[in-house]
Amino acid sequence: MCYENVDKDPDLRKSSDLGPVNGSRSWWVLAAAGFAIGIVLAVGGGLFGFKLFGWITGSSYNDDQTASAGAWASAVGATALALASVWLAVQANGQARDAERRAAEEAALTAQRHQEEMEAAAERHARELAQADERLNRQIKAERYREQAQVIRDLWATVNAAILPTLTLAQVIDEHRALHHNISSDRLxxxxxxxxxxxxxxxxxxxxxxxxxxxxVVEMLVEDETIRSYLSSLSHRVQRHMEDAEGYKESAISHGGGAGVSMFPATISEFIALRKPMMSEIRRLLTAEGAQQMS
Structure with missing residues (x-):
């Protein structure tokens, strides 16, 4: 939004910038001027009539009388002109003061409008920055959730890849145990x-x-408490699973032990059972964040 005559010098303003002149004041100026002119004409006309009357009637006036009449007429005319001049000066000063007042009011209003526009622009800019920051934070959070979802998928892919080696280990230990007990325990x-x-x-x-x-890796990236609780449970179960595997291996090598190893692979199902709730939680986070971005 722009405003005309905002930066104009008050002394250089056009008449259109200062608004219309007071109509009643202009009328009084014209009336005063007419009154002064009327007085002058009346005095002049009286003096002329005085002379004309003397000429027609043949009456003569001496120089003193004529001078007195002229002085009287001049005094009346001068007084009328002086009064008219004073009146005109007063009116001119009033108009000048009104123009200055209007200019000052206009300048104050312009400054106020400018200040309001600056404040509104600052508020709008701050609001837009806040909205941009919020959008950026949502994008960052959504990207972080997608990254977390990927590392969780990678985790379970790694767990799935460990199932076959677990089955193989259990089978080899079971075969060794059968060899040790049914055929020979000789070391060679x-x-x-x-x-x-x-x-x-x-x-x-x-x-x-x-x-x-x-x-x-998942522990370093995931902040959600629900997922971290599942992750902690998974870590403990994996650790116990590894301890059991080492026990079966040592028992089998040392004395052909390892009874019950055939049930060992089944322990994987205990921590594989955590996969579904963990993935459900990360999907919930992604869905909720996606809904916020669309709102």
């Missing part, structure tokens, strides 16, 4: 089987090291 005879158990355990452990590393 069972040495190949012991080596097979060790290799299966090493392969299994490498996979579960990857599972633990994936859990640590």
């Amino acid at each position: 005879v069972i040495a190949p089987s012991v080596s097979k158990v060790s290799k299966a355990y090493t392969n299994w452990k490498l996979h579960f090291f990857e599972v633990q590393a994936a859990i640590e």
Whole structure:
């Protein structure tokens, strides 16, 4: 929005900038001027009539009388002119003061409008900045949730990849146990089987090291308390699972033990059961954040 004559010098303003002159004041000025002119004409006419009357009637006036009449007429005319001049000066001063007052009022209104516009612009700018910050925060939060969803998917992909090595380890330990008890416990005879158990355990452990590393990545990125509680439970179950596996392996190698190892893979189902609620929570967060961005 712009306003005309905002920066004009009051002394250089056009008449249109100062508004219309007071009509009643102009009328009085004209009346005063007419009155003064009328007095002058009346005095002049009286003097002329005085002379004309003397000429027609043949009456003569001496110089003193004529001078007195002229002085009287001049005094009356001068007084009328002086009064008219004073009146005109008063009216002119009044008009000048009115013009100055209107100019000052206009300048004050212009300054007030400018201040209000500046304040409104500042408020609008602050509001737009706040809205932009809010949108940015939502975008950052949504991106963070998507990143969390990805690392959680990676975690469960790593867990799934560890299922086959777990089944293999349980099978190898069970076969070694059968060899030890049913065929021979001689170290030379069972040495190949012991080596097979060790290799299966090493392969299994490498996979579960990857599972633990994936859990640590999720712990670093996820802030949601619900997911972190599931993650803590998963970490404890994985740790217990690894301790059980090491116990089965040591028992099998040392004395052909490892009874019940066939049930060992079933323990994976305890922490795989956490996958569904964990993924449901991250989907809920993504859905809620998406709804906020659209609102």
